[in-house]
Amino acid sequence: MKWVVKGIRTGIKTTAYPREAERAAGVTPGLPDEGAFAAEATALVERCPTQALSQTNGTISVDYRRCIHCYRCVRGVAHPLNWQPTYEWGGAGAASPLQNALGQPFQRSIHVLVVDAGDCGACLNEVRQLNNPYYNMHRLGFFITPTPRHADVLLVVGPVTDHMRVALKKIYDAMPTPKRVVAVGACALSGGVFAESFVCAKGVSDLLPVDVEVPGNPPPPLAILHGLLVAVGRTPPVALNSVPSVPGR
């Protein structure tokens, strides 16, 4: 009984997202923004360890799939790149341009199977946060399921290690159709710092068709939530390799 009283006294802590933007501090690490840096562009691009940055005529563009949040384009440089504290990062995967989002019948009840294919623990921890009262994914009709037979969405974190290939493939094959694959985190999208080695693929798309991509290292819970909303078709995907520079985003 004491616990019940404690729970009620705590009040509602849940974010208003996606109805309203979440403005609390520290909910997202942000991502670098594109822009013109005539003199510095080359130096910044060279500092990027994963080739997420590129430049044409001094204008920097960012491949968000590759960004591992090392902050080397911000910290320790004279003219840092601008970072935006955004979190709506769910983009369409290369394999499926999402003409076929799960759609109406799935809008209110989606069962998500989470598979760790070599994750460092951070992406998984951020997925776990979706169940705490701040994010409470249940209110949007998302449920975690332990079995592929009940799953509509396969959420994969990690770069896909060789030792997990067979398990991941079996899980995917065991899911009923229609099914969607959401790849979460830089490692699942590009292999991150682990790609591409003799024990590691460079992301989920090496093995499975990826429908939704959520960049970030790790993506914050709100970004993963956005990715799930994209998978169902409740919100449109964003572009992941050419986002317009501020303002207007």
Add this chain to the structure above:
Amino acid sequence: MDCTELKQLIEAAWPGRARCRFDAVGRMNEVNCERALLADLCRRLFHEWGFGFGGLIVEENAQQWQLRYVFYGARDAGWVHVLVAAPLADKIFPSIVTEAKIFAADWHEREAEDMFGVIFEGHPRLGDFVLHDDVWQEGVEPMRHGFDAAAAMRNRLPDTDWRPRRVVHEAGAFVMPIGPKFSGVTESVHFQLETVGEDVIRSWTRLFYKWRAVEKLAEGKAPDDALLVAERFAATTAFAHGLAFCLALESIGGVAVPARARALRVFLAELERLRQHAGAIQEICESTALVVANSQAGMLEEDLLRVSGELTGHRYLFGLLAPGGLLCDLPTEACRKALRDSKAVVAQLDELERRLTISSSFLDRLEEVGVIWLQTAKTYSLVGPVARASGLARDLRRAQPYSGYESFDFDVPTEEEGDGYARLRILFAEARQSLRIMEQAAAALEEGNVRATVNFRSGAALGWVEAPRGATFHWVRLDDGGRISRYRVVTPSFTNWHSFHLAAEKFAFQDFPIILSTFDLSVAENDR
């Protein structure tokens, strides 16, 4: 035992057969010994002189193998590195597991056999470990310098019929396989539980589904690039591992890190410990299905993630460390705000603890569950909250201080029972100590720069940190060009997973998630 006396002690015990070099700055005795002497020397160090086993570091030099057994003791005892060398063609070494009864070295020897093809004579179970036999055939030695990854992948002979051994000891028992994918949001690991129905008799863990060959990946990289990997292979404790890596580099380069950077590092390391402990407490509440407590603890973890995010930009403290200090300075005022916010969270953790300790249904599920006795903790050289809950008061911040921890005032909480409840109490007590250290670190912030220049010259050194889950050791060797030629990581999860099956013995099925959560083990940290 005092490190200055050890040299005489060893040279008197084995005259002419063990050469001892004492390094007063590092408080380290480096002992070169014959192979025949190895087991005897290790046995004395471990069983008679009370040293803990840190890890085994295998290095392949131009002409010879060099095996480095790292032991560490209480403050005065310092470090002992036992070195054994042999020509490359001669790959057989004595197993200190069987000959010296140092079970803590068991997984180290198995890993070395898998990675280098080095044989440990007398070890009862070499084979399928890091490299899974259903993916790689025996004889692949990926950590050898001449390893040709492309050829190895081309010539791979996966044994698709391979199945884990299903050993059943009791009459009428069967084996219940769990994983690698199991339950809700969990890391990939495989368990085999031998059961007769309701009760589980024994468990067996198969790890390394997530092996990313981090040690191989780092080879040939510039230290700055390898740091990215050190931070990212187990990101729930990213700062601790990044710090251990940086400390090793700074030790090679002989750099003094500026005072402000040292204090900030301590502040951030304790913030990470606080957050990780809150996360572990949340998982314990979740495993016992105490819904409100689970929600409360979950919010506190998220609060601390947000504190980290607001202070540093990144919720898991990426991109802050640099060899020689920090990549960027943090404003003192922002640190004070983070401290105030953390204080509020710890006050709520205290309240949560008070409530949990009077919830009898909750305590019933934790008490006398998953017991690790002090003797087991010693034999397996366990680390972190797991060891301290069993009465082994081992904490590198106190025993072998780094980054200025010697000037901080804090307690190392210990418990005696070694059960799930003792481990939970340790987590709460350590969270309070972390806050205490953060307060002192924030007060100690003096103005100044946060980064010294490190000259990456050739050499090797050990960096160590008391990570949230326990002691972590990072051995780094740089070649003449200043690039990594050997990187060896010993993580607390690797050390503690080794003993997990002893806690998961003779229990009821529904206790399994509880035992697992009170151990707070990371698979990513183990698998690397």
